Amino acid sequence: MFTQLEMxxxxxxxxxxxxxxxxxxxxxxxxxxxxxxFLATGIGHFEKGNYDSAKINFNSAVQEAKKxxxxxxxSNAYNNLxxxxxxxxxxxxxxxxxxxxxxxxEKIGDNARIAKTLKNIGTVYSEQKDFKMANQFYDRSLAxxxxxxxxxxxxxxxxxxxxxxxxxxxxxxxxxxxxxxLAIYRSEHNDDRISMGLNNLGIVYKYLGNYPQSLANYDEAxxxxxxxxxxxxxxxxxxxxxxxYALKGEYARALILYMEALDTAKKIKATxxxxxxxxxxxxxxxxxxxxxxxxxYRKLYEQERxxxxxxxxxxxxADMQTKYETEKKENEIQLLKQKERISALExxxxxxxxxxxxxxxxxxxxxxxxxSSGLYFWYGNQKLKNKLEQERAIKQxxxxxxxxxxxxxxxDLGSGLSKINFLSEVITQKATQFPxxxxxxxxxxxxxxxxxxxxxxxxxxxxxxxTTLANLIARIREYSSEYLEDFPIELRxxxxxxxxxxxxxxxxxxxxxxxxxxxxxxxxxHAYAAEIKIVAKITPDNFSISIEDNGVGFDTTYYAxxxxxxxxxxxxxxxxxxxxxxxxxxxxxxxxxxxxxxxA
Numbered sequence: 001m002f003t004q005l006e007m008x009x010x011x012x013x014x015x016x017x018x019x020x021x022x023x024x025x026x027x028x029x030x031x032x033x034x035x036x037x038f039l040a041t042g043i044g045h046f047e048k049g050n051y052d053s054a055k056i057n058f059n060s061a062v063q064e065a066k067k068x069x070x071x072x073x074x075s076n077a078y079n080n081l082x083x084x085x086x087x088x089x090x091x092x093x094x095x096x097x098x099x100x101x102x103x104x105x106e107k108i109g110d111n112a113r114i115a116k117t118l119k120n121i122g123t124v125y126s127e128q129k130d131f132k133m134a135n136q137f138y139d140r141s142l143a144x145x146x147x148x149x150x151x152x153x154x155x156x157x158x159x160x161x162x163x164x165x166x167x168x169x170x171x172x173x174x175x176x177x178x179x180x181x182l183a184i185y186r187s188e189h190n191d192d193r194i195s196m197g198l199n200n201l202g203i204v205y206k207y208l209g210n211y212p213q214s215l216a217n218y219d220e221a222x223x224x225x226x227x228x229x230x231x232x233x234x235x236x237x238x239x240x241x242x243x244x245y246a247l248k249g250e251y252a253r254a255l256i257l258y259m260e261a262l263d264t265a266k267k268i269k270a271t272x273x274x275x276x277x278x279x280x281x282x283x284x285x286x287x288x289x290x291x292x293x294x295x296x297y298r299k300l301y302e303q304e305r306x307x308x309x310x311x312x313x314x315x316x317x318a319d320m321q322t323k324y325e326t327e328k329k330e331n332e333i334q335l336l337k338q339k340e341r342i343s344a345l346e347x348x349x350x351x352x353x354x355x356x357x358x359x360x361x362x363x364x365x366x367x368x369x370x371x372s373s374g375l376y377f378w379y380g381n382q383k384l385k386n387k388l389e390q391e392r393a394i395k396q397x398x399x400x401x402x403x404x405x406x407x408x409x410x411x412d413l414g415s416g417l418s419k420i421n422f423l424s425e426v427i428t429q430k431a432t433q434f435p436x437x438x439x440x441x442x443x444x445x446x447x448x449x450x451x452x453x454x455x456x457x458x459x460x461x462x463x464x465x466x467t468t469l470a471n472l473i474a475r476i477r478e479y480s481s482e483y484l485e486d487f488p489i490e491l492r493x494x495x496x497x498x499x500x501x502x503x504x505x506x507x508x509x510x511x512x513x514x515x516x517x518x519x520x521x522x523x524x525x526h527a528y529a530a531e532i533k534i535v536a537k538i539t540p541d542n543f544s545i546s547i548e549d550n551g552v553g554f555d556t557t558y559y560a561x562x563x564x565x566x567x568x569x570x571x572x573x574x575x576x577x578x579x580x581x582x583x584x585x586x587x588x589x590x591x592x593x594x595x596x597x598x599x600a
Contacts, residue, residue, distance in 0.1 A: 035064035035073045042080060047192075049231035049268035051084045058084065075104040075113050082120060086127075087232065089271045089308060095124050115144040115153050123160055131164050155184035155193070162200060166207075175204045192233070195224035199237055206244050214244050235264040235273050242280055246287075255284040275304045303563075467509050469543060469597075470499040473536055476516050476545070480534060483517075487524055493534040504543070508595040511571035512545065515579065518568055519547045519591050527551025527589065543597055548590040553583045 032040065042057030058081045065074035082097035098121045105113035122137030138157050145153035158181040165174035182197030202217035218241045225233040242257035258280045265273035278301035285294035355364030427437065473495055484491050516534075523529055529551030536545040565581065572579040577595030 033064070033068055033070070033073075035061050035068055035070060035077070038064060039073060039077055039080065042077075046080065046084060048229055049235075049270070051088050051269065055081065055084045071104050071108045072110060072113070075101045075108075075110065075117075078104070079113070079117050079120065082117075086120070086124060088269060091124050091127060095121065098124065111144050111148050112150060112153070115141045115148070115150065116156075118144070119153065119157055119160065126160065126164055129167070131168070134160075134164060151184050152188065152190075155181040158184075159197065159200065166200075166204065169207075171204050171207050175201065175208075178204060191224050192228055192230060195221040195228070195230070195233055195237075198224075199233070199240065202240060202244075206240075206247065211244055211248055215241060218244070231264050231268050232270055232273075235261045235268070235270060238264070239273060239277060239280065246280060246284060249287075251284040251287045255281060255288070258284065271304070271308055275301060275308060278304060467504060467506055468501050469504045469538070470501050472504060472509055472513060473499055475513060476534070476536070479513075479517065480520060480532075483520055484524075484532065489524070489529055490531045491534070492531065495536045496538050499538065502597070504595075504597070505575060507575040508543075508577065511575040511577075512543075512593060512595060515568045515571055515591075515593060516545065516547060518564070522564070523547075523549045523551060523589075526554075529588065538597075541597055542594050544592065544594040546590060546592045548588065550588040553585045553587050553589055555585065556581055556583050 038057045038061035042054045042061060045051070045054035045057060058077050061077040062074060062081070065071075065077055078097045078101035082094045082101065085091075085094035085097065098117050102114055102117040102121070105117060118137050118141040122134045122141065125131075125137065126134035138160055141153065142157045145157065158177040162174045162177040162181065165171075165177065178197060178200045182194065182201065185193035185197050198217045198221035202214045202221065205211075205214035205217065218237055222234065222237045222241070225237055238257050239261035242254045242261060245251075245254035245257065258277050262274065262277040262281070265277060278297050282294050282297035282301055285291070285297060352361075352364045352368060355361060355367075477493065477495060480491060480493065520532070523532060527549050529549035531550050533548045534545065535548075537543075569579050572593055572595065575595050577593065579594075580592045581589070582592075583589035
């Protein structure tokens with residue numbers, strides 16, 4: 001509970017914001033343009049944590065900057081939009097806007113903006129714990145900042161590197177670079193950066209066990225944040241203070257601070273702070289033996305965290321970066337080809353003039369037509385070849401990423417869960433005289449076992465070799481038979497006799513299987529059914545499957561808003577399909593799923 005919050009909250013907010021305000025002020029003339037006005041208003045909202053309002057103004061600034069053909073303001077507006085998405089936990093959108101900002105800055109040769117935006121991109125990758133990519137962007141940014149002698153950017157990069165060292169538990173190096181950054185911020189009298197630097201050093205002192213010094217840093221940082229009216233940093237700092245008191249065993253005082261931070265975080269919709277607040281509050285209630293409240297906030301923590309985490313986010317960021325670099329290279333290639341074509345046309349024109357002078361106009365025209373045709377067909381062939389190679393590279397990258405994710409899940413999570421299962425069994429065997437401990441350890445063992453099963457299903461779904469319609473149906477047939485063996489329920493199943501090994505999208509593949517699995521689980525737990533009927537059908541355009549039971553049924557109107565059914569529908573809709581639920585009390589339930597094969 002005390003290992004992730006500080007780095008996530010401090011690396012985005014204050015390494016990407018206040019310099020934009022100064023940059024804007026430097027470019028302000030006697031009378032602001034419309035784009036500048038929207039940008040200034042957006043920055044004001046951003047500094048106060050009003051991110052929704054800030055996004056509206058920054059988007060308006062983008063549109064106005066395009067009308068005004070002001071590339072500097074356009075790059076600035078995209079960068080600020082990236083900051084908004086970064087602070088609200090939307091890393092893909094943040095990266096998208098940063099890439100647009102740096103692309104424009106490179107075209108106009110604005111080195112300061114290039115350095116700042118590259119630093120922001122590095123922060124996105126640091127947040128995803130891709131430290132290798134993060135350091136690559138930090139190094140590129142640092143080289144430019146040192147070249148143009150921009151001490152503010154250099155200090156920011158020191159700070160960001162400290163975040164990485166901190167997450168790698170290298171607190172000595174983290175303290176060293178944080179101290180360098182803070183010294184520069186103090187020399188520039190930059191209050192919001194000073195607040196951030198004090199916060200970061202407070203975190204390091206906390207991990208080093210120097211709680212008085214940690215709290216002293218937080219007190220000074222909080223005073224500066226309140227002076228600036230920065231609600232994001234206020235919430236983050238109060239939360240960090242709560243974690244120190246929790247470590248000191250002063251749970252009641254820590255609880256008060258966590259609650260205060262949660263109230264502020266909710267007002268500005270700072271998702272990551274809210275998640276960590278829930279975790280800290282649940283922990284304090286557990287330590288105070290107030291278990292009902294602890295359970296309430298633990299459930300809130302799990303719910304918010306599960307909604308926030310996206311297992312494909314790292315892959316999505318990698319794809320976005322690959323796409324950006326690919327498009328950049330393609331543009332360079334196209335420019336070279338255009339130059340080559342211009343050169344070829346100039347040569348042809350010279351030849352034509354010579355031929356005119358030598359009364360060979362007809363022969364020159366034929367030569368020019370032949371040359372143009374050859375260039376046309378060569379260019380078309382090269383374009384098709386490049387497109388096919390690009391598609392193969394992207395597909396291979398995607399498959400490699402999915403295999404890597406599956407391996408990491410198997411190696412890291414699998415071993416950990418197996419160890420939890422083993423230890424809980426040992427505890428159960430040794431706690432026969434303590435029913436409460438035995439019951440709890442049995443529950444832990446059962447939970448670990450289920451998570452291992454779910455992990456295996458996820459690994460199976462991630463394997464590109466399994467992403468075919470035939471494998472999906474085979475897996476459903478195998479899973480339903482094995483799952484229902486331990487229950488007094490008759491399974492009647494109907495599957496197509498011949499199934500082609502046609503590919504199916506990974507969204508459809510995983511979504512359909514997870515919904516079938518959840519449906520069977522719900523029937524066993526709640527339906528009291530004696531029979532289950534599964535029917536799968538394939539048409540030229542769609543694949544459909546229905547799960548029907550003769551159980552007690554339920555009121556679909558009452559349960560329609562529940563998380564379980566909503567999540568099942570969302571999975572299928574994300575795959576481009578639809579799901580229909582029909583149920584009557586005492587007459588059973590029928591769930592019908594259809595996904596388009598064209599979306600595969």
